[in-house]
Amino acid sequence: MIKAIGNSFFIAGRYLLYHKGRSLILIIALAIILFVPVFLNIIVSQSRKQLSSRADDTPLILGAPGSSLDLAMSNLYFVAKQPASITYQDAIDIEQSGLATAIPLHTGFRVGDFRIVGTTLDYFEHRQLNIKDGRLMAMLGEAVVGASAARRLNCSAGDSLVSTPENFIDIAGQYPLKMKVTGVLAATGTADDEAVFVDLRTSWVIAGLGHGHQDLSKNKDPSITLKSDDKNTVTANAKLITYIEITAKNLASFHFHGDDSGFPISSAILVPKDEKSKALLLGRYQNPSQSQTRQLIRPPLIMQELIDAIFRIKTVLDVVVIVVAISTALTILLVFILSLRLRARELTTIFRLGCGRLTTAGFVIAELFLIAAASLILAALLITLTNHWGHTLLIQMLQER
Amino acid sequence: MIQLSSVEFQYGEGHAGDFKIASADLEIPSTQSTALIGPSGCGKTTLLHLIAGILPARNGQILIDDTRIDQLNDRQRRLFRISKIGFVFQDFALLDYLNLFDNILHPYRINASLSLTREVKDRARSLAEQMGIGEKLYRHPAQTSQGEQQRAAICRALITQPSIILADEPTGNLDPSNKSAILDILLDQAKQNQASLIVATHDHDLLPSFDQVVDFPKLITS
Amino acid sequence: MKRLHSICWAIAALSLLISCDSESEKPASPPAAESKVFVSNYPLAYFARRLSADPGQIYLPEINGDPAFWQPTAEDISTVQQCNPLILNGATYEKWLNTVTVPRRRIVDTSSSFQDQWINIENEVTHQHGPKGPHSHNGIVFTTWLDLSQAARQAQSLADALGEKNPLTNSDLPNQLKNLISDLDGLNAALKKLTNNKPQLQLVASHPVYQYFARAYNLDIQAVLWEPDVYPEEQQWTELEKILTTHPAQWMIWEGPPLEKSVQRLKKMGLGSVVFDPCANQPDSGDFLSIMQQNIKNLRPVFAQ
Known part of the structure; x- marks a missing residue:
């Protein structure tokens, strides 16, 4: 048989x-x-x-008025069309109210296909993200890369990444930022694996809000200087640099113009101190005078709809x-x-x-x-x-x- | 000994190729070679199929050694065929998806009553060597010539060491040099195995090689 | 329309979720409870050490130069990131904060409680001293602790932070705070008493760091930009002479012991030299209290009747 x-x-x-x-x-x-x-x-x-676990870990999101779903998706998954920005002051206000911890996010830039997420170290603590290799970012211009982004960008601690210019014919002369990768995060199976994290201020540098000074006289390429006279006056044209790089040498010269509280953020995760604070915050942003300029959403509800x-x-x-x-x-x-x-x-x-x-x-x-x-x-x-x-x-x- | 008497066969009412064989006695002694001659379409193939038990006779007796195969049912005829008969079909009937070696061993794989042993495989190889296709055993039929395919079909008929070898126009598709070679092989193998050999052919050049020649049209009444 | 939008998102979300590796690595426990307490200058370190059960837990980086112009390395910041809380002087003292990443939620700004009393100066010149390059004293004045009543308020916020955030806090904290505040109040009272002898006394300072000091103790101080260990250039002497024409001071307050040569030349101009060490950096000997007591002692001839 x-x-x-x-x-x-x-x-x-x-x-x-x-x-x-x-x-x-x-x-x-x-x-x-x-x-x-x-x-x-x-x-x-x-x-x-x-969807539900990430949303449940994100009690409230503060952002500009518009599609609440877009706001939630851009904050939780960094994928939506970029929402209109709010200001850092909004996050400061929340912190100072004592009702919640505010974790600002700036998600306006990319490295290739991966979002650059400008935030504070609170984000890592809140999402319980751990470093697998290297260390967290410490200085302006440093980046920590999510596990799968690191794999696909083929980078590890010590490598560099250059931010992708948002607009190729940027007349304002904003240059991509060359960032130093200081660490790679352990995989979490969430959207955090797909992101490049930098300090919020580094995002502002990419946005052209902060800058340092290049040492023009040391440049060897003669085509970058328009005019150089005996009095050591050097006038540089836009070809001077193809990207900005923050180094130990020029770090000290980096500064921001204006008060950083007015600088943009895409949204902020709010972690209320308790249920009462949460109710108070929701009440505050339902107030017509506030709801016209800001919206406070509850991701668990929005994700449930989804x-x-x-x-x-x-x-x-x-x-x-x-x-x-x-x-x-x-x-x-x-x-x-x-x-x-x-x-x-x-x-x-x-x-x-x-x-x-x-x-x-x-x-x-x-x-x-x-x-x-x-x-x-x-x-x-x-x-x-x-x-x-x-x-x-x-x-x-x-x-x- | 094969004995046929008053055998009748009909393909079916109104069938285009209807005919009846109402033969007088036909006797083929054991270990003899017999050529069954007659023009194409006269019923030679049908007769071979009747002897092999592939087709059932409508009337009459077919006695092979001590067995009346006209009295056997389908299953019994099949088992009889496996144990006694080696059949070389006119169209070779090799399976295109098996190589020559597996085609030769095919009877062992489709019949539970036969057991495929190492010895059988060795026999298959040695048969193939004798037939001159030892080098091409692992090729598929489509990769070999007609003569090689015919040789493989003969090997398959001989592998079970049958006591009766039936060959239907075994040289029909071959060139003259191959014809006599194949016939020689058949006669030789039948002699070696002490088997009866019945070859249906319309090729009169081959007849001198046989012990007996039966003119088939003379046996039948339409 | 809204429904269509949410359906679009649902499809997008479906595809997005495939992106998340199924075998997700569970994050290990969050960074171990940080036990070190970071302080950004010596006065805060002194206060923290006096308030802490384990002074070894207080982390003041080794800073070569003025801590207000610290340029930390990534390694320094990695250490700072492990600390909780991060005790800052505030009032724009920690300019390095703009170029580093630290856990901002752990920051305790000890001078924010008197933010409305910060002094803002404008039109100061950029100057250079030491190996760290040029800097400016424009903007908010940050030597807040030189008003000892402000120093006491800073000590208070520091104590609050230690009590709130540091699990290794000393159960004797209220007592230690009381003692510290009492010491600071003592210094404050001594200074008040001393300076009351000559209200609105006109003085010259070698560096513009004494604004809170002047305000608290009712003094009229104008500053030059001199370094105690550098003999001033002629242009700087000329500038001083110009100041003296409208501001007839008889004493110059130095941040540290001046060169004898400078002292002699000042003497010829009718100016005495006295050291009032702001004590921003860890002193070679003594501590904040003893240095301040020494400062008061140094000031006695200035206010002698």
Whole structure:
């Protein structure tokens, strides 16, 4: 019996191997039927967990009026269209009210596909982020990179990153900032893995609000100076530097023009001292005079709306997947039946050689079994791969929004 | 000894190729080689299939050694075929997805009553060597010539060491030099195995090699 | 429209979440409770050491020069990041804060309680001394502790911070604070008593750091930009002579012991020299209290009847 089964699998295996293309198409089609619903389920349950846990850790977000969903997504996931900015003074006011801790975020700049998140060390403490390699940023111009951003930017402590210019023809002459990577964060499985963190003030340097002075006379490239006379007067043109770099030498010369309380931030995470403070804050920002210039949102509520929307989509998708799965399964069945017809001559031959119907059925069943097994393995592989690498493409799609 | 008497066969009512064999006695002694001649379409292949138990006879007797195969059911005929008969089909009937080696061993893989042992595999290799296809055993049929395919089909017929070898136009697709070589191999192998050999052919040049020649059209009544 | 928007976001969120590696690494426990207390200058270090159960826990970086012009390295800041709380003098004393990353929530600004009394000066010149390059005294004056009543308020905020934030705080803190405040009050009273002898006395200071001192003890001080260990250039002497024409002082207050040569020349101009050490840096010998007592002693001839 075992020998007979072994022979059936041998012959089925040879058949499938010989008709590689045909078998592969069948296996892929079946794998997709198996993979898609499982994939959807995993994603939806993960999304629910992820969305709610990160939002639950973020009691309140203060930002400019506008779409509350955009504000929440830009603050929690650094992905939305940039919200209008508020000022650092807003965060200071909250701190001084004693009702909550305010963690300012500036998410206006990027390194390639990754957001530069200008914030304070409180953010790391609040999100319980740990350094895997290197150290936290200590000086202006230093950056700490999230785990997957570090992997994809191929950088580690000691390397440099240059901020991506927001506008190539920036007449105001703002230059990208060359930042020194001082550390890489341990992976957390959250949006923090995808970000480049700097001090809030470093963001302001990129924004052109703070600057140091380059040593013009030391520059060797003659084309960068327009005019140089005997009186040591050097007039520089815009070609002087292609990026700004903050070094130990010029650090002391870095300064900010104006009062930093008026500088922009994208939003602030507020961690109220207690429930009463939270109620007071919410009350304060519901006041019409405040709500016209600022909005205070509760991410858990907003994310719940989003989760509900995801589940509504999922219900529709489930129906679509079931319909597609049934039609694909029927098509595969049809293909199989047709292929048996095409194989009539071969089946006659094995009958003439003395093979019984049961044994013939055994070959067909073995073939089906092998295809199903290969499909299962492929589906499992696809799910694993998607979990690990599929996000690269999707993140890019998301950021191209 | 193979004995056929008053065997009738009909493909089916209204079938285009309907015909009946209502033969007088036909006797083929053991260990003899017999050529079954007649023009194409006269029923030579059908007769070989009747002897092999692939087709059931409608009437009459087919006695092989001590077995009345006309009285066996499908399963019994199949088992009889496996144990006694080696069949070389006109179209070779090799499976395209198996290499020549696996094609030769195929009867062992599709019949639970046969056991594929190391000895069988060695026999297959040695048969192939004798047939001159030892070098091409691991090629698929599509990668070999017609003559090589025919040789592989003969090897498959011989691998079970049958007492009766039936060959349907085994030289039909071959050039003259290959024809006599293949026939020699068949005759030689039948002699070695002490098997009866019945070859259906319409090639009269081959007849001198056989112990007995049966003119098939003379046996039948349409 | 709103519904469509939220559906767009739902799709985006779905794809975003795939980005989060499924096998997320659990963050280890947050940085261990910071036990060291950072202080940005010596007066604060002195106060903190007197208030703390374990003076070894007070971290004052080794600063070569005036702590107000400290240029910390990344390593220095890494150490500061481990401290809690970060006790600052405030009143723009810690200019280095603008170029570093420290946990701002742990910052305790000891002079913020009297922010409305900070002194703002304008039109000061940038000047250079020592190896650290040019600097300016423009803006808020930061030598707040030279008004000893302000120093006591700073000690009070420091004590509040230690009681609130530092788990290793001394159970005897209220008593130690009382003693410290009493010492500072004693200094304050002694200075008041001494300077009351000659209210609005006109003095010249070698450096513009005595503004709070002058205000607290009712003195009229004008400053030049001299260094005790550098003999002033002729131009600086001329500037002093010019000041003296409208501000007939008889004494110059130095931050540290001046060169004998300078003392002699001042003497010829009718100016006595006296040291009042602001004590911003860890002294080689003695402590804040003894240095201030010595300062008062040094001032006695100035206010002698």
